[in-house]
Amino acid sequence: MEYRTYKKNGNKVSLLGFGAMRLPTLENGEIDEERAQKLIDLAYDSGVNYYDTAYMYHDGKSQSFLGKALKKYDRESYFITNKMPVWMCDTKEDVDRIFNEQLKLCGVEYFDYYLIHSLDSDKWDKCLEWNVYEYLDEKRKQGIIRNLGFSFHHTPDVLERIVNAKQWDFAQIQLNYLDWEYQDAKTQYEILEKNSIPCIVMEPVHGGALAKLPDEAESVLKEVKPENSIASWAIRYCASFPNVLTVLSGMSTEEQVVDNLKTMTNFEKLSDKEQEVLQQALHIYKSTTLIPCTNCKYCIDCPANVNIPEVFRFYNDYKFNGNPQWLLYNLSTLGDRGSENCVGCGACLEKCPQKINIPEQLSKITELANSLK
Ligand code: SF4
Ligand code: SF4
Structure with a gap:
């Protein structure tokens, strides 16, 4: 397993992180704990040491499952993360209630990494109004949170505002080769890098969309690396950025775990040639999947007034x-x-x-x- 060292605290974090938001489920929708435990064990035994959960994953049950699944391992041998869902808080007091509940649900005394979940402009305003950062910072001072960060879904200017407002140990953004331009992940990544804030990647495969491309795009990739899965290109793309601490993958099957482990064991950065090939595949993906409208509006005077x-x-x-x-x-x-x-x-x-x-x-x-x- 490839590891990245976070210089500030010396944490050696596996480049593959296990996201516990898409665990295998039973027919009734509950987590299939037996199968899920096998995935965690396989990942752990192969060197994965970063495990990510959140209050709302699997209707709250991801937290207790993950806590239980990791219990048999030495607490200092893995990093467990959790997140504060400010949108689920009706009052300031709920922040304290949820945080304490999370410790209990995960069965831990401290979180290695803790994030304010899914920040955007409105949620950040709520955090400022309720002093959420100050509350969590106090937990950091007490050692109950070892590293404090946030996950983010909004525009670069809002990211800049949040980054500049407080002292963050890390941040989590949506980054993949599709969103690099489309969601301006490029600017977001650059803001974090400029501020020496390690980046945790979420949605590296764009919710699974980059695990299966149109045939023509897949052929371009297969020609260069016939033995590699299509998803592995997306994972390698993210992991090739130097300021990335770990790439989270929400793994549901043994096949996905094995494939990701293969990618991150003896990890190789994408070469310049491979970056080029990936851009070719992306171009094919966009041109075959999207309508190439440039919004020139030459067609705007449609007699039926269609916009x-x-x-x-x-x-x-x-x-x-x-x-x-x-x-x-x-x-x-x-x-x-x-x-x-x-x-x-x-x-x-x-x-x-x-x-x-x-x-x-x-x-x-x-x-x-x-x-x-
Ligand atoms: S003419 Fe209309 S449909 Fe065609 S590119 Fe321009 S805006 Fe898009
Ligand atoms: S009615 Fe349909 S076909 Fe006619 S101009 Fe409008 S969009 Fe085009």
Whole structure:
């Protein structure tokens, strides 16, 4: 197993971190503890020492499972993390209640790494109002939290604000080769690096989307490394950044654990040539999966008043975020300017410099939206 040393505290952290948010489940949705324990044991025996849980994973049950699963191992031989969900707190007092509950649920005296969960601008304002940082900082001083950080889902300017406001030991961001530009993970990573804050990567495979690419894109990768899985490219991409402390993978099957272990044992950074090949695959992925609308608005005077570029923008964003409710909501905001209003007159076809078959794409999106309802 490859390890990264956090200079500030000397922690040797495995480059592969185990995210306990997608553990194997039984038919009734409960964690399949026997199978999940086997995955933890396999990871631990292979050198993984970073285990990540949160208050809401598996309806709160990930915490107690993980605590139990790790109990048989020497407490100093692994790092366990947990997170404060400020959006689940109705009052300031809930922060204290949840934190103490988490220690109990995990059966630990301290958390090695502790994060304020999923910060954005609003949640950060709530933290400031309730002195959440100060509360957790006190726990850090008492040794109940060994390293204090936050996970983040918002824009780089908000990240900069949070980074500059307090003393953080680490931060967790969504980083993968798709979001590098799309979610501006690049700027986020650079902000952390500039401030010497080690970066923990979440969603390296973009929720599984980068584990299976269109055939043409997969061929490009397979030609260079026929024996490597498609997901392993995504993991290696993230792990190749020097300021990354660990790459979290929410593993559900033995196959995924074995594949990730293979990638992170005798880890090799992506070479320049491999980076190039990965960009080629990404280009194919984008061009075959997304509608290449540039929002030039040449088509905006549609006689049926369809807001074509907005429909396409929502569709493309959905291809990235994979959230059907999000797509349905955004399409509904278009009112009578949605894709379903296209009458197929074809007037837009010659106006589109990208040669998009607009009525055909609109019809597909209408069909998709209907199937998601
Ligand atoms: S084909 Fe549809 S989208 Fe294009 S101009 Fe006609 S009604 Fe509008
Ligand atoms: S003309 Fe084509 S590229 Fe331009 S906004 Fe319309 S669909 Fe998009």
